[in-house]
Amino acid sequence: MKWKTKFTEITGCEFPIIQGAFATFGTHKIAAPVSEAGGMGVITAIAFRSPDKLREDIQKCKKLTNKPFGVNFSILRERGFGENFFDEMVDIIIEEDIRTVFTSAYKAMKIGQKVKSHGINWFHKVATMKHALAAERQGADGVTIVGLEGTGYKNPVQNTTLINMTNAVRQLKIPVIAAGGIGDARGFLSALTMGAQAVCMGTAFMACKECPIPDKFKQHKLVEQDAFDEDLHKKVFHLQLRDSAVPSMAVGVIDQILTVKEFINNIINEAELILQKMGFKGDSINFI
Numbered sequence: 001m002k003w004k005t006k007f008t009e010i011t012g013c014e015f016p017i018i019q020g021a022f023a024t025f026g027t028h029k030i031a032a033p034v035s036e037a038g039g040m041g042v043i044t045a046i047a048f049r050s051p052d053k054l055r056e057d058i059q060k061c062k063k064l065t066n067k068p069f070g071v072n073f074s075i076l077r078e079r080g081f082g083e084n085f086f087d088e089m090v091d092i093i094i095e096e097d098i099r100t101v102f103t104s105a106y107k108a109m110k111i112g113q114k115v116k117s118h119g120i121n122w123f124h125k126v127a128t129m130k131h132a133l134a135a136e137r138q139g140a141d142g143v144t145i146v147g148l149e150g151t152g153y154k155n156p157v158q159n160t161t162l163i164n165m166t167n168a169v170r171q172l173k174i175p176v177i178a179a180g181g182i183g184d185a186r187g188f189l190s191a192l193t194m195g196a197q198a199v200c201m202g203t204a205f206m207a208c209k210e211c212p213i214p215d216k217f218k219q220h221k222l223v224e225q226d227a228f229d230e231d232l233h234k235k236v237f238h239l240q241l242r243d244s245a246v247p248s249m250a251v252g253v254i255d256q257i258l259t260v261k262e263f264i265n266n267i268i269n270e271a272e273l274i275l276q277k278m279g280f281k282g283d284s285i286n287f288i
């Protein structure tokens with residue numbers, strides 16, 4: 001089935017599924033297989049401490065896939081990576097003809113507006129509606145809103161993914177991407193039905209075979225993790241996860257380690273099955 005959303009139209013990827021950025025291990029090793037499987041793979045610039053290393057990784061990714069992939073720039077003010085830290089890296093992605101850039105956190109406008117002036121798509125990630133509206137005013141092509149049940153990105157006044165989507169599609173004109181706690185076909189389809197034009201998953205992709213983190217972590221902290229454990233709940237819902245690789249509530253739907261291709265295919269096949277059960281008979285679906 002053809003999956004048509006504003007995100008697939010803008011970026012040219014087959015499915016409205018984005019792999020989340022990962023500050024320390026978001027390399028081509030996870031981005032290339034995601035793009036190759038029809039999703040949007042994302043290389044995370046902050047994973048590289050030099051512009052040359054980022055270029056090298058982009059070139060490795062290009063050798064593994066001809067399909068579109070993006071680059072994320074996360075400005076982490078508290079760790080001393082100011083707006084200017086990425087200047088040379090931004091020039092590199094322009095030279096390397098990357099077509100989609102994701103930004104997140106502090107003051108991404110400079111990067112966003114520069115890449116836009118080169119015809120590159122700019123999607124910004126936020127944790128609150130206030131910041132989503134600001135990103136729209138600043139010219140972002142779309143905004144990812146991370147819900148409270150998600151990870152990697154927290155704010156004291158964060159809302160759940162359900163509340164975010166309900167409000168965002170009413171208040172924003174630009175495409176909205178849902179993130180936070182999504183890891184299976186039902187979550188994927190629900191987000192699109194609520195008006196999201198794509199989903200972004202971090203925790204769920206961490207459990208994939210290709211993700212360059214230790215297998216032990218995948219097995220113990222993702223597959224075997226009890227989603228209703230009190231400690232996990234405190235970390236995720238009470239913001240006790242700063243600066244650590246804490247998985248999100250998406251662990252509740254992670255029950256095995258799959259290849260990226262198996263994982264994406266499962267989501268798409270199961271979502272199509274749900275739609276068929278509901279009486280949908282078409283061979284393409286349009287969420288625009």
Ligand SMILES: Cc1cc2nc3c(=O)[nH]c(=O)nc-3n(C[C@H](O)[C@H](O)[C@H](O)COP(=O)(O)O)c2cc1C
Nearest residue numbers: 020021022023074104150152180181201202203248
């Ligand atoms: C270990 C880890 C590192 C992350 N690093 C970043 C980052 O550098 N930049 C960013 O924008 N998001 C980062 N994230 C957030 C993810 O990209 C994604 O938005 C989030 O995981 C979505 O929630 P989910 O895990 O419930 O799917 C990180 C998430 C994890 C788990």
